[in-house]
Amino acid sequence: MKALESSLIRLRAELRARRARLGGSAHPARLLIRLDDLNAPGPDPGPGILPQAEVHRFIVAAVMWGGALPVRVVGRADNPRVADTVRFAWRLECPVRLRTNARGLADRAELLVDSGLRELRVAVAGPRQEAACGDTEAEVHQALAALRRAKEERRAQYPTVIAEVPISPETADVVPAVLRTMRDAGADAVELTPPFRGPAVEESQWVLLDVAAVDRPPFHRTPEAVLASLREPASGDAPGNPRRRGRDGASCPLGTLQIELTAQGALRSCPFHADMTPWNGDISADWARLAAHRGHIRSCERRCLHPDLTPW
Numbered sequence: 001m002k003a004l005e006s007s008l009i010r011l012r013a014e015l016r017a018r019r020a021r022l023g024g025s026a027h028p029a030r031l032l033i034r035l036d037d038l039n040a041p042g043p044d045p046g047p048g049i050l051p052q053a054e055v056h057r058f059i060v061a062a063v064m065w066g067g068a069l070p071v072r073v074v075g076r077a078d079n080p081r082v083a084d085t086v087r088f089a090w091r092l093e094c095p096v097r098l099r100t101n102a103r104g105l106a107d108r109a110e111l112l113v114d115s116g117l118r119e120l121r122v123a124v125a126g127p128r129q130e131a132a133c134g135d136t137e138a139e140v141h142q143a144l145a146a147l148r149r150a151k152e153e154r155r156a157q158y159p160t161v162i163a164e165v166p167i168s169p170e171t172a173d174v175v176p177a178v179l180r181t182m183r184d185a186g187a188d189a190v191e192l193t194p195p196f197r198g199p200a201v202e203e204s205q206w207v208l209l210d211v212a213a214v215d216r217p218p219f220h221r222t223p224e225a226v227l228a229s230l231r232e233p234a235s236g237d238a239p240g241n242p243r244r245r246g247r248d249g250a251s252c253p254l255g256t257l258q259i260e261l262t263a264q265g266a267l268r269s270c271p272f273h274a275d276m277t278p279w280n281g282d283i284s285a286d287w288a289r290l291a292a293h294r295g296h297i298r299s300c301e302r303r304c305l306h307p308d309l310t311p312w
């Protein structure tokens with residue numbers, strides 16, 4: 001019965017996401033809750049100040065407004081509010097995905113596996129993230145091993161553990177080895193993330209594509225399309241490449257798809273556009289106040305590939 005209910009929640013969430021992408025939804029299809037500055041896109045967000053009780057209130061309000069919906073939590077593993085937020089959303093029957101870093105994750109692996117997470121993404125330190133996360137390779141390995149151990153001890157199917165590996169021109173040659181190491185250390189899948197475009201990925205490195213997770217755009221496409229994508233310039237600090245005609249020419253769907261509560265208590269869908277609004281406690285009124293923000297997003301002429309800004 002519980003499994004059936006979970007399937008229904010996931011099905012409803014998927015339908016809502018599709019409606020939102022087509023612009024026909026009155027509610028956002030998912031929540032993003034940012035608890036600190038971990039790998040945040042856009043301008044420096046500053047220190048988090050929102051009381052945890054407000055995070056709870058926001059989740060409850062969203063569920064009462066639109067029903068259980070997917071929740072994405074972003075925060076550092078050593079932030080005690082991370083596990084609390086995950087557990088709170090799960091108890092309201094929301095499927096929860098967490099993006100976090102490796103430092104401190106090994107110590108919380110059991111707690112997080114017991115928190116009802118569906119998916120846990122570990123941002124592996126790359127050239128940019130080293131400054132932001134400070135994680136060492138050993139910390140990543142310890143974290144992945146601890147998660148695998150905790151899942152095995154509980155015979156738990158979830159969370160699916162995904163290592164997010166940044167790729168850039170400077171690191172393209174070592175990335176295939178990193179991907180294999182992450183798999184061996186305990187990741188269920190590996191994904192390439194920004195800062196990435198522009199590496200000179202040669203056909204001889206197609207092995208890289210065999211070990212990367214291939215079920216999400218752009219990695220679900222043909223090897224040729226993936227290689228073409230990898231050669232494009234991109235940035236995690238600013239809006240990405242110009243939107244092109246064809247499939248990429250459609251408006252960015254993020255405005256109707258996702259509402260984000262920042263660690264500073266602002267509501268928005270995209271960090272690069274104006275007319276955000278403070279969280280005032282009435283989610284339907286706040287959503288209405290974001291109409292101008294959604295208008296900027298609809299007319300945005302860029303496209304983004306930061307993990308928190310992609311439509312998938």
Ligand code: SF4
Pocket residue numbers: 239240252253254270271272273296297298300301302303304309
């Ligand atoms: S493409 Fe979407 S996420 Fe990126 S800057 Fe434009 S509106 Fe924001």
